[in-house]
Amino acid sequence: MDTTGVLDEALQRLHGSGPERWGRLTNHAPMVVEALAARGRADSVHRWLDLYTHRLEDFPSGVEPVTAANWRPALGDPRRAADWIDHFGRALAERPWREVLAEWWPRLLPGVHGGATHPxxxxxxxxxxxxxxxATGPRLAELAHGLGYWAARHHPVPHLAALPGADGAAAALDAVEPLAEQDGGFDDRLGRVTGLPVWTAADAVTDPAEAHRRLTELVRAATHRYATHGHGEPTMLVHAATAPNAVLRTLPALPRELWVPSLRAAWTASAAVTAMYAPRAPVAYAPPGTFTPEEVLEQALAHGDEHVVKLTDTALDVGGEQALAAALRCVELSEPLT
Incomplete structure (x- = not known):
């Protein structure tokens, strides 16, 4: 992890900006600068931010403080983003961050789809x-921003029918039927998802350690799948891998009794994104040569697109040639940051 102070500087620079722009597009900068710092590229953080700055908006105004007595009606109200971020800022100043996270994770988990899974x-x-x-001040503040954004964009889905699936994560993702009408925004498409395949091996999990193993399997399968299916929607299909990986990264900070429901929520999110954006047929893909993880990261950084950087970050977690091929495919399919 970065010990240069650059990450904290960048987060402080970003916390004057809101979690979105134009009321619908996510501010990806905090996630990208964390990924770069975590991968030993703190030297590139401010240069990347300079390119991204024009996509930032000022921090929104508050409406009314969120409290222990009134938080339920405010859940899922995007107008209350500033109120929620302030609420979590106060909570994290008063209590250990793991305690706050453990309290709110099960409340927020049903709305994991909100904000297109970005929160x-x-x-x-x-x-x-x-x-x-x-746990520096800027890093705790970043957790407050993330939790606050999630609370403001909290979006549960109604009961989904259990459709025929498969035992393995890769086969279960292959069993997801793409929506017949793949148009409109994320929320429009999500409303059309009425059922998802059962991932049999995960559906019966009760042991936290097995939940961790299955979630690792899901992240690997979704990352590999991007190489052959990412052309369906190069940006949005990134989230089929990065959303469950975010859950996987969070598990060590959570009580073990929350690991099994976390696995199930991560599967629903990954499968729903797949249904909403996947193409009808895969396309064979082979990268143009053999590359080391460092070389793939360098290509992603030179390209600059936020989703490319974040999928590459997940691919490096997964490891192996297939994951690196997915990252390179994302570089090919995506528009570079300018």
Missing amino acids: VIRVGHAVRTLLAGE
Whole structure:
């Protein structure tokens, strides 16, 4: 983890900005700067931010403080983002961060789809930093921003029918049927998802250690799948891998009794994104040569797109040639940051 102070500087620089722009597009900068710092590229953080700055908006105004007495009606209200972030800032100033996270994780988990899964991904990056190093003020503030964004964009889905699935994660993702109408925004598409395949091996899990193993399997399968299916929607299909990986990164900070429900929520999120954006047929893909993890990270950084960097970060967690191929495919399919 970064010990140069650059990550804290970057987070302080970013906390004057809101979690979104135009009321719908996520601010990815905090997640990217954490990924770069975690991968030993703190030297590139401010240069990348300079390119991204034009996509930031000022921090929004508050409406009314969120309290222990009134938080339920405020859940899922995007107008209350500032109120929620302030609420978590106060909570994290008063109590240990793991305690606050453990209290709110089961409350927020049913709404993991909110904000196109970006809030849980932001929380996963924040937690990785806190687990790896000192709980500095900017890093705690980043957790408050992530949790607050999640609470404001909290979006549960109604009961989903259990469709025929498979035992392994890769086969279960292959069993996901793409939506017949793949148009509209994330929320429009999510409303059309009425059923998802059962991932049999995960559905019956009761042991926390097995939940961790199955979640690792899901992240690996979704990352590998991007190489052959990412052309369906190069940006949004990244989240089929990065959302469950955010949950996986958070597990060590959570009580073990929360690991099994976390696995199930992560599967639902990954499978739903797959249904909403996956193409009807895969396309064979082979990378143009053999590359080391460091070389793939360098390509992602040179490209600059936030989703490319974040999928590469997840691919490096997964490891292996297939994961690196997925990251390189994302570089090919995505528009570079300019």
